[in-house]
Amino acid sequence: MTEKQEMxxxxxxxxxxxxxxxxxxxxxxxxxxxxxxTTKQMKRLLIYxxxxxxxxxxxxxxxxxxxxxxxxxxxxxxxxxxxxxxLLLEIRKASKGSEYSFTNNCEHCGxxxxxxxxxxxxxxxxxxxxxxxxxxxxxxxxxxxxLLKREHQHNAMVKVLADKTIENENLKVVEIGTFxxxxxxxxxxxxxxxxxxxxxxxxxxxxxxxxxxxxxxxxFFESIxxxxxxxxxxxxxxxxxxEKIEIPLDxxxx
Ligand SMILES: [Zn+2]
Numbered sequence: 001m002t003e004k005q006e007m008x009x010x011x012x013x014x015x016x017x018x019x020x021x022x023x024x025x026x027x028x029x030x031x032x033x034x035x036x037x038t039t040k041q042m043k044r045l046l047i048y049x050x051x052x053x054x055x056x057x058x059x060x061x062x063x064x065x066x067x068x069x070x071x072x073x074x075x076x077x078x079x080x081x082x083x084x085x086x087l088l089l090e091i092r093k094a095s096k097g098s099e100y101s102f103t104n105n106c107e108h109c110g111x112x113x114x115x116x117x118x119x120x121x122x123x124x125x126x127x128x129x130x131x132x133x134x135x136x137x138x139x140x141x142x143x144x145x146x147l148l149k150r151e152h153q154h155n156a157m158v159k160v161l162a163d164k165t166i167e168n169e170n171l172k173v174v175e176i177g178t179f180x181x182x183x184x185x186x187x188x189x190x191x192x193x194x195x196x197x198x199x200x201x202x203x204x205x206x207x208x209x210x211x212x213x214x215x216x217x218x219x220f221f222e223s224i225x226x227x228x229x230x231x232x233x234x235x236x237x238x239x240x241x242x243e244k245i246e247i248p249l250d251x252x253x254x
Pocket of ligand 1: 240
């Protein structure tokens with residue numbers, strides 16, 4: 001079937017999916033108009049999910065976001081990572097409602113439990129109005145960060161996955177993490193002045209920081225954390241231990 005919606009002289013699309021929702025992103029404050037996901041979009045996502053490339057599912061999600069957002073001039077790569085999660089959940093709610101069931105494996109005993117949650121009950125934090133995004137590592141070194149964007153995450157994944165010398169899966173995840181922060185560096189201030197580093201310089205700097213310096217960066221990002229809380233605490237029905245349950249995003253649309 002072609003893209004043309006006019007069959008027998010009728011524009012079917014206006015009758016099939018008439019619903020639209022307005023979403024206000026907790027980070028950028030941007031107002032975005034979305035429509036529910038279609039079966040066609042779901043089929044596209046399945047193709048990405050079968051891929052061995054861990055960045056493929058994210059690209060599939062980007063495509064789904066782009067095709068669900070009606071607002072003009074919308075660029076999914078510009079989304080803050082937290083806003084992107086929020087938007088994905090809103091698209092999911094618009095498409096399938098707010099009830100979500102998934103299976104969780106207990107971190108203590110490994111026992112499985114079925115989790116039923118209402119996505120409307122998750123906590124949402126707004127981005128603080130005023131943030132100081134300069135982290136003082138020591139008296140000679142300050143780093144100015146941008147908030148983490150989907151673009152930074154995408155670039156980091158592309159960079160690390162293209163490097164065939166990194167074979168270990170755990171190392172890949174850690175390296176992607178370092179590159180995400182490296183891509184988000186806007187400026188470095190040293191006694192010689194302000195420097196806008198290349199990605200290699202930014203990575204070198206982060207990779208060679210001591211633990212204290214790295215902690216300062218983690219604390220900065222924790223202090224400005226915003227968006228939807230994707231985890232909650234619950235008692236395991238098997239071992240009765242309290243566990244932190246992470247809500248999985250990947251199965252959300254099926
Ligand atoms: Zn357990």
